[in-house]
Amino acid sequence: MSESTVSDVDVVLDVRDLAKQYPGAAAHALDGVSLQLRRGEVLGLLGPNGAGKTTLIETITGFRRADSGRIRVLGLDPSDRAQLQRLRRRVGLVSQQVGHLRYLSVRETLELHHALHARPRSVDEVLDLVDLVDAADQRVRRLSGGQQRRLDVAVALVGRPELVLLDEPTTGFDPGARRRAWDVIERLASEGTSVLLTTHYMEEATRLADRVVVLGAGRIRGEGTPDTLARELHLGTVIRARVPDELTADELPPTVRVGLVEPGRFELHADEPTEALAQLCSWAVDRGMSLEELDVRAPTLEESYLALTGEVVS
Numbered sequence: 001m002s003e004s005t006v007s008d009v010d011v012v013l014d015v016r017d018l019a020k021q022y023p024g025a026a027a028h029a030l031d032g033v034s035l036q037l038r039r040g041e042v043l044g045l046l047g048p049n050g051a052g053k054t055t056l057i058e059t060i061t062g063f064r065r066a067d068s069g070r071i072r073v074l075g076l077d078p079s080d081r082a083q084l085q086r087l088r089r090r091v092g093l094v095s096q097q098v099g100h101l102r103y104l105s106v107r108e109t110l111e112l113h114h115a116l117h118a119r120p121r122s123v124d125e126v127l128d129l130v131d132l133v134d135a136a137d138q139r140v141r142r143l144s145g146g147q148q149r150r151l152d153v154a155v156a157l158v159g160r161p162e163l164v165l166l167d168e169p170t171t172g173f174d175p176g177a178r179r180r181a182w183d184v185i186e187r188l189a190s191e192g193t194s195v196l197l198t199t200h201y202m203e204e205a206t207r208l209a210d211r212v213v214v215l216g217a218g219r220i221r222g223e224g225t226p227d228t229l230a231r232e233l234h235l236g237t238v239i240r241a242r243v244p245d246e247l248t249a250d251e252l253p254p255t256v257r258v259g260l261v262e263p264g265r266f267e268l269h270a271d272e273p274t275e276a277l278a279q280l281c282s283w284a285v286d287r288g289m290s291l292e293e294l295d296v297r298a299p300t301l302e303e304s305y306l307a308l309t310g311e312v313v314s
Contacts, residue, residue, distance in 0.1 A: 010038045010039050011036050011037070011038055011039075012037050012038060012039050012041075012073070012074055012162065012163050012194040013035075013036065013037035013060065013071075013072075013073055013074075013163065013194070013196065014036050014070075014071070014072045014073075015033060015034055015035050015036070015056075015060070015069070015070075015071050016034050016069055016070045016071075017032050017033070017034055017068070017069045017070070018030050018032070018033040018034070018056070018059065018066050018068075018069035018070075018071065019031055019032060019033075019066060019067050019068045019069050020052075020055055020059065020064070020066050020067050020218075021067060027217065027218065028218045029052050029055040029218050030052045030055055030056060030059070030066065030069075030218045031052075031217070031218040031219050032069075032219065033052070033056060033069070033215070033218070033219070033220055034220070035213050035220065035223070037163070037194050037196055038194065039162075039192060039194055040189055040190075040191075040192045040193065040194060041189070041194055041195070041210045041211070042185065042186075042189050042194075042195040042197060042208050042209050042210050043194075043195070043196050043197065043209060043210065043211055043212070043213065044197050044198075044199065044205040044208065044209030044211070044212040044213070045057075045196060045197065045198045045212075045213050045215065046198070046199070046200075046202075046205060046212055046213070046214045046215070046305060047214055047215035047216055047221075047309065048216065048309055050217075051215040051216050051217065051218070051309075052215050052217075052218040052219075053167075053198045053215055054096075054167070055218075056215070057093075057095070057165055057167055057196070057198065059071060059078070060073060060078060060165065060196075061078060061091065061093055061165065062078035062079065062084040062087070062088075065079055066079070073087055073091065073163065074087060074090055074091070074162060074163060089117065089118070089159065090161060090162050090163065091161050091162070091163045091164070091165065092155075092156030092157055092159065092161035092163070092164040092165070093156055093164075093165045093167075094149075094152045094153050094156045094164070094165065094166045094167060094169050095165075095167045096167050096168060096171075100140045100148075100151065100155070101140065102139065102140045102141035103139060103140070103141065104139070104140055105136065105137050105138060105139055105140070106127070106132055106135050106136050106137070106138055106140065106143070106147075106151055106154075107123060107127070107136040107137060109140060109151065109155065110123045110126055110127070110154055110155065110158055111123055113155050113158050113159070114158050116159070117158065117159035117160070119160055120158050120159050120160060121157065121158055121159075121160055123158070126154045126157055126158050127154070129154070129157065129184055129187075130150040130151075130153050130154045130157070130181075130184060131150065131177070131180050132147065132150055132151065132154060135147055145172040146172050146173045146174065146177050149169065149170070149171065149172055149173065150177070150181070152169070153166075153169055153181070153184065157184075157188070161193065162192075162193065162194065163193070163194045163195075163196070164188060164193055164194070164195050164196070165195075165196045166185070166195060166196065166197045166198070167198050168198055168199055168200065169181060169185075169197070169199075170182075170199070170201065170204060178201075178204070182204065182207055182208055185197070185208050186208065189210075195208075197209065202300065202301045202302040202305060205226075205301055206226055206300070206301045209226075210225070211223065211224060211225055212224070212225070212226065212229070212301065214229075214304075214305060214308045214309065216308065216309045221308040221309060222304065222308045226300075226301040226304065227298070229301070229304040229308075230298065230299040230303070230304050233304055233307050233308070234271065235269050235299035235303055235304065235307065236268075236269035236270045236271045236273070236299065237269065237270050237271075237273035237276075237296060237297070237298060237299070238267065238268075238269055238295075238296070238297050238298070238299055238303075239267070239268050239269075239270055239273060239276060239277065239280070239294075239295070239296050240265075240266070240267045240293065240294070240295040240296075241265075241266060241280070241291040241292065241293060241294040241295070242264055242265050242291070242292040242293045243264055243265075243266065243284075243289070243291065243292075244264065244289065245263045245264035247263075247264070252266070252283075253279055253280065253283045269299065273296065277296065
């Protein structure tokens, strides 16, 4: 496919060299950020607090202006007031500060937003989609925190948006509700809706995101699929096992010695896992020793995130 065809048809969000510095701030909130989101893709936006995620979303949605750079959302410029009005009919937003009329019921809230769109989803469909059928007649003020968050998502989806921006949408959800929300996001993507997702849950990003962008101090620190990030960072395959506690580091083979994390337990990242395992197993067999709790796995997104940011995650 030609570059122009990709730009015109497949690219829903195009951010180029975006910069933003708040008055009085020593550093930029955004410093040369460039990214793209394609049709039907889920892009995970990760980063510690203060990395620039909220500023980026506010700029994409027209709530804040960048100092320099260029944004196009569905081919429109959110910094232009007339284009922004057209854009808001086509974009759904779930932010961290959403307010609803507390005296309305869930159904009445959705009916209110339903009337604002030209081709909305039915209220019953949206209630079912976000698992609020049983709470349809409850007043907003009586909803639990998780139910209110699901109502936020429902309001964002009722207008059949082409792009959905989800800013930590499952915060406060119990594990079951979180997984039901994941099902909703996966269904949206399968229907061709593009999703920009910010989250502090690495499991959530791993499950949902086709690609991730890691922000730190206003700059992109890494971008790609979880697998490609790990390869680019040379994290290697993770090998873990237990050995007798009384063994000293000098008694272990060199490949294991460097990964000793505490007496009797080691973890290493091997670029050549077959070779490392062969050395380890040969060493253990020669000594008549068992490797307890042996675990071999690919590096996780959390490990890539830590390598890029040094931030501790949930």
